[in-house]
Each structure stands twice: as C-alpha cells, then as structure tokens.
Amino acid sequence: MNKLLVGDIGGTNSRFSLFSNKNNTLVLESELWEKTNSFQSFEELLHRIKERNPRYDVNKVSTVMVAVPGAVTSDNVILLPYVRWAIDRGLLHERYPDANIFIINDFVAQAYGCLTQATADALHILVGAGGQGQANQDIAIVGAGTGTGHGTLKRAETGRYLSIPSEAGHIPFPFLAEDREEASFRNFLLTEKKIISPVCNDVVSGPGISRIHHFFTGKELPASQVVQELDAESETVKYFARFYGRVCRNYALSTLASGGKLFISGGVTIKNPFLVDNESFRNEFLQSETTAKDLLQQIDVFLIKDERIGLFGAAQYQWLVNLN
Numbered sequence: 001m002n003k004l005l006v007g008d009i010g011g012t013n014s015r016f017s018l019f020s021n022k023n024n025t026l027v028l029e030s031e032l033w034e035k036t037n038s039f040q041s042f043e044e045l046l047h048r049i050k051e052r053n054p055r056y057d058v059n060k061v062s063t064v065m066v067a068v069p070g071a072v073t074s075d076n077v078i079l080l081p082y083v084r085w086a087i088d089r090g091l092l093h094e095r096y097p098d099a100n101i102f103i104i105n106d107f108v109a110q111a112y113g114c115l116t117q118a119t120a121d122a123l124h125i126l127v128g129a130g131g132q133g134q135a136n137q138d139i140a141i142v143g144a145g146t147g148t149g150h151g152t153l154k155r156a157e158t159g160r161y162l163s164i165p166s167e168a169g170h171i172p173f174p175f176l177a178e179d180r181e182e183a184s185f186r187n188f189l190l191t192e193k194k195i196i197s198p199v200c201n202d203v204v205s206g207p208g209i210s211r212i213h214h215f216f217t218g219k220e221l222p223a224s225q226v227v228q229e230l231d232a233e234s235e236t237v238k239y240f241a242r243f244y245g246r247v248c249r250n251y252a253l254s255t256l257a258s259g260g261k262l263f264i265s266g267g268v269t270i271k272n273p274f275l276v277d278n279e280s281f282r283n284e285f286l287q288s289e290t291t292a293k294d295l296l297q298q299i300d301v302f303l304i305k306d307e308r309i310g311l312f313g314a315a316q317y318q319w320l321v322n323l324n
Contacts, residue, residue: 003029004318005061008106008310009068010036011082011146012206012267015308016049016056019315026116026315028308032056041085043095064101065314067109069147071167078103082146104317105165106310107141107151112163112320113313114139114153114263118306122263125277126285126301140255142248143266144208147201152255161320168251169201173243181239188215204247206268209240209275227272238280244269245276245284252285252299253292265304273303 004019017031032049039045049056058064070081078087092101113119139153139161148169153161175186175198189195193211195202202208206223213219213226216235230237244264252262269276286296306312 003055003061004315005056005058005064006311006314006318007064007066008109008308008314009042009066009080009083010106010267010310011069012036014045015311017308017311017315018055018061019311021319026312026319028311028315030055031308031311037084039085042087043091058096058099058101062100063318064099065109065318066101066103067106067310067314068103069106069149071165072103072105102318104314105151107143107149108163108165109151109310109313109317110143110149110263110265111139111141111151111153111313112161112316113309113311114141114261114304115161115320116309116312116316118309118312119263119302119304121306122302122304123273123277124300125264125303126282126299128261128298128300138256138258138260139263140252140260141263141265142251143264144204144206144244144268145266146206148204148208148247149266150251163317164255166251168254169205170199173198173200173203174246174250181235185212185215185239200247204240204244208243209236209268212236212240212243223268227275230272230274232274232278237275237278240275241278241280242284245281245287248281248301249285249287249296252296256299257295259295259298262299262301263304264301265309267307269303270305270307273305276303 006017006019008015014034014036018029020027020029032052034048046058068080072078076089138155141151143149150166150168152164154164155161175182177183189198210221210223210226213236248262264276288296
C-alpha cells in the first residue's frame, strides 16, 4: 500500500505513474498514457488505467495525486480547459470513500518537478550572469502545449518553497503595434480565426504555431505536421520563438524580481527544441530598454527534455508538503 499514484492530465494526453520513495529519492516504477478526450469522465479514465494495470487501482495505493490544467479552487466540481469532462470531488469520494485523493494545478506540479531529476538533462539555452552557483533561487516555468501553462516556486527564508499558481495563459497577448507583420497576424487571428481577443494560449501553444504557419504559408495544418516543414530560417520559427521569448520575459519579470531560474516545458518545445534554442528567442527574452535588462541578464533559462516532469513534480509536491 505504500505507493503513490500520480496523474498528470493534459489537454491531449493523460499520464499516470506509480512512485515510491527510496532513500529520499523519488523512484518512478511504471507509467501509462491515455488520450484525455477518449473518455467521457475522469472515473472512466481511472477505470481504464486499472484495467491496463491492476496496480493502478486507486484503492490499492496510499495516496493519489492528480495534476490538472486550469484553476484548482475549493469548488466541488473542477472544470478543465481543453478537456471534455470535469472532476467531481463528491463523486470521487462516493466511488473511492477510503482513498486519499489530492488535486493540484498542473504547473504547480511542473514547478515542483524542477526540483527533481526530471531536469537533470535540461538544455541550458541562456546562461545568466548570476551564475549557477546560486542554488537557493526562485523558480518559474512556462510551457506551451495545448495551452500555455505558468507556475512559480518562491523560496522562503525557512528553505521551503511556496507555490504560486498562475492562469497567465489567459492574459491578452502583447502584440507590437509598430511591427507590421505582428499587426497583420493579430488581424488574421481576429478575422480569419474569429478570435475576438487573442490571449497567450492562442499564440504560444500547439494551436498557436499552427496559426502562425497558416498566416505565413497559407497551409492549415496541425502542429505535428507544421514542425516537419520547418527549418531555422522559416518565418514560422522566427515569430513563434519571438512570441515565446516575449511570454517568458514578461513572466520572468513578474515573478523573478529577486533573480532565479526560468524553465521551459510543454510538448511543443520538448519535442522540437529548435523552436526556442535560437537567437530569435534569446534576443526577445533579453529585449528591454530599461534597467529590467540587467535583471533579465541574471536569469538562467533551461529547456526541459523530460515530458514526465509533471509526474515527478506532483510526487515531489506530495513528499515535500506531506499531505499524508
């Protein structure tokens, strides 16, 4: 029974894993993936993973941690963006009365994942002047997937971390009116895509890169096909990298005023590092005509390579916060 079942629910995929804690180290023992919207309810999804592996039975583990997109409030029913079903806490309690089930925001989980081995092979795409020797730093993370996730860990004087959830993906995207291409692309979103008020989710995401590519090439393709057509010199790459750099810069300025590290995650760039490991991203991230540029130059920026970061992070959260 001393096992932790972790779920990371995304707009495209839902990942589950079993963890144990051996010598103060998280050990991922096994993993299952399912397509999120292939199911009519969360309970149906839980039943499916139990069918695939009886060890994933909610009643046979000590704790269940579930990371979900969107705001996690005290409401009984939690609505999930880009997911056809909601999570009903009351129904879960009826179905699993003896289970310890906890629900957290997916980018709270990903932020805690930055404290784990999930970042061991992260790509250092921008080296800050502050140096990596500053171990006890604040952490911010931004990730483009089906939408755009954000999360922050603030380190307290006690050494513990305080997680700060964010829904910054719903903030209006800051297009530059003086840039002709950007103004034209914004108008394209308004007229062709019928997006009344473009937000970060509409631009820096899988659907976002499809829209950028459609604007520049006239081809309307899913993100998985778009990236197969791209090279470093394409307008799609240059503008997606610029937009991603802007989102990361703005979030870093909002959360890392005392310095720290910014991590980039999300399936879009984990699968396609060239979308941010380029000069368009780096130049945009450091772009500032004020003293803020000095702050930005202190921040290390890493690209995470491990898509399991949300799983590791949810497990780390349970371990550090000690919800048992």
